[in-house]
Amino acid sequence: MTIMEPRKHGDASDGMIGGRQSRFEGSLKVTGAATYALEYPAENLAHAILVQATIPAGKVVSVDKAAALAAPGVLMILTPEDDFGMTVATDWGGNRPDNQPYYPLPRDVKYNGEPIVAVVAESREQAFEAAKLICIRYEAAPHVASIADPKAGEGQVMDNLTTKWGDAEAAFAAAPVKIEGEYRTPREYHVAMEPHGLTAKWDGNELTIWEPSQWSHGMARTYSEWFNIPYEDVRLISPFIGGGFGSKGGALAHGAVAAFASRKLGRPIRLALTRPQNFTNYGGRAATYQSIKLGATEDGILQSIIHRGASETSTYATWPEQTGAATPILYKVENFSSQHRVVPVNSVTPGALRGPGKNPSSFGIESAMEELAYKLNMDPLDIRLKNYNDFDRQSNKPWSTRRLREALTEGAEAFGWSKRSHAPRSMREGKTLIGWGIGCGTFPVIQAPSEAMIRILGNGRVEVVSGAIDMGQGTYTILAQTAADVFGIPVDQVEVHLGDSRLPGAAIAGGSMLAGSILGAVHKAATAARDELIGLALSDAKSPLRDTGANTLAFAGGRITPPRGEGPSLTLPELMAALGREQLETTRNTLPDGASAEEQRQAWTTMAKVQGPTMGEFSMHSWCAHFAEVRVDEDFGTVRVSRMVSAFDCGRLYNPRLVESQWRGGIIMGIGQALLEEGLVDLRNGRTVNGNAGDYLVPTNSDIPDIQTISVGVPDYNASALGGKGVGEVGIVGVAASIANAVYHATGKRVRDLPITLEKLI
């Protein structure tokens, strides 16, 4: 067997905030020892599976379950006939109807694929076999299959998403140069590698849930409300999450079914969604369309933007995919009008998927800007710099930090943009057409209060304890770095405990808000713990540091010393031993002082205390500029992305190594969105046609070129306590436009509906 020593990082600064520390939990993940939700053993486990509706709308008339009940191993079958005794929980907006019964297996069918029956058996194989014997009779009702269904109509205007200033119509009419286009994006899916699923177990009236979660506290609240049990009686455990991308932020119907079945049967239940069910049982990104009109002067100064957009939602909830989210803030324009509609269709309610709103929005405006550039015979880089937005006209507030100009110029430099030949179809190698395009992106800075505990142990180890989530963004690592930094100790002297609703509360790992929010709490708690330790060291009669005359102590290189180096120098365990302390525990949160217990719980289990990007005196956002090179086979219309350079302003980076990985991940998902990903719906029956990992195409390794990322950000202390802005969402925003623009440059064909597949080019 060949062995290679794990390489050590020589530079101690790797372990500090801003260092390139390798992934803290890395060895667990490469050895298979990291334990995901469905991997916790449970005694006497039974397995549940779901049977889904095969009609898009109507009623369940009857469920014949006799044959299935008689099948080997079957323990229980749940149908719409069962009285679940559950109540509807609080929704994303914080609203909860009074005492409204909740039926996770409903009689009214709202979309094709909706779960309506659950089969519980000794083994998963037996449950699947028995499910085939169930006979469901329906009474079908008329349906709207998708936004493309002629019956869908125009939908309803969302007043809160309507924005205007100046007189966009008049300015457009008067503009000497005009362009107009309609841009479409299809349904897109998360396809996290770990499918959804859970194990639920009751001990008396207490419920334990092992389930992948981007928000352990929020989901625990939902379970407690469903079953009308105290919040403290639910424990949701989720230390490792196999990708979420927005899909694992809330508890879903299948979770309710598993928890209910477990209580009714008196045994732990495991319910794992199949891969196809991961396309039907929760929503991906809604399909969208938007029309954009741009008016400009002859020299390329924007005069007017008129935007009208729409997105699919379900018939039972409103989820807008905000096509106008990026449109008002990317460019300087004195006349602006934007409106967004939602179109109800018979699908599961769509959800948040990486860069919600901003992503399709930027596909529209960033495509349109290049269309304008070509109409003006202007360099697409120049038109962006020429219309650089000096302040946020939507909120009428200054930017906190906005280094999009640097992103554009430094990205262009690294890409070699100056070597571009302007005319479409003017760059080629033999039969391969080459094209270059730009796409800018943005995502708001969102913050939420969080709490963290620091525990200093007698052996000198420092524990960081938080209910926050690490789904691959690097929470373990940056929390360890923060504690190591504050205590001047190596990262391997730190332990991090995450992903448990019983631990101190944290913001959701979504909306790019976790890192900034939780680091504020961890830094505050660690600093308070250090101050407490200093106080003890300088005052406790047993402390060798008491009589040094120092009024503070320095923590560096694993040692604690008086600031000028006079007197003794101790390690953390030596000091703890001298003080006779087994442990020192300090908890802090970032709520205003004196927040009540109820306010604290509300802060981490609802969205009530979330701070948007313009709630303070600034408008705060991350920014990026993507530069794409595509190679298009002239005969076959096949598109390959051959090169990407992307420059980002995400403020201070807590760990550049992990940030670069996240940026690349977003860019790669954007390449998939541009060229591959499209959820297809059968208009006859509203069925998701390609709901599996083989037919819904996500990028493979060979689809992806080397991607160069550049950071142009500076610390933004308005955006977060430690100066960072969000990194996870913004990476995907603007990628699809950069590729569509590059395809136009290569081929002279403008594709306004994603994905850009070969039949659209030949």
Place this chain on the structure above:
Amino acid sequence: MTRTIHLSLDINGERRELDVEPRVTLLDALRDHLALTGTKKGCDQGQCGACTCHVDDKRVLSCLTLAAQVEGRQVTTIEGLADENGVLHAVQSAFIEHDAFQCGYCTPGQIMSAVACIREGHAGSDAEIREYMSGNLCRCGAYNNIVVAVREAAKAVSAPARMVEVA
């Protein structure tokens, strides 16, 4: 009750006895019956590669392999890759060093594929690595770093024949 069969499997050099239904896959046998949960279930349909294991040193999709099919053959999972002292395999170290994963869920499958890819002699260039690692999806998008990790691990494993000893 459903009929079960008795299997005696050689997994990571250990003999493991189990009674399972004949339709149980190798993947479910590992995860649900043998507590070897390092092998991941991503699709259960042979589309994603997360369940990649080695059978007689060749990479296979354990979700498309019945447990009963591997009797008398040597199965290696991610848990069997490090040596008996816990020293990581070159590919495992390279994945950490080059940040070749984020959420970690596709990682065991990627690593098992990478070990096989190198052993097969398909790590000769970045283009070849990309091609021969394309059966393993990574939705976090660690592909660039996976290519670097496989390239560097291939260099560390200078004599591919020695890799066959892994078990």
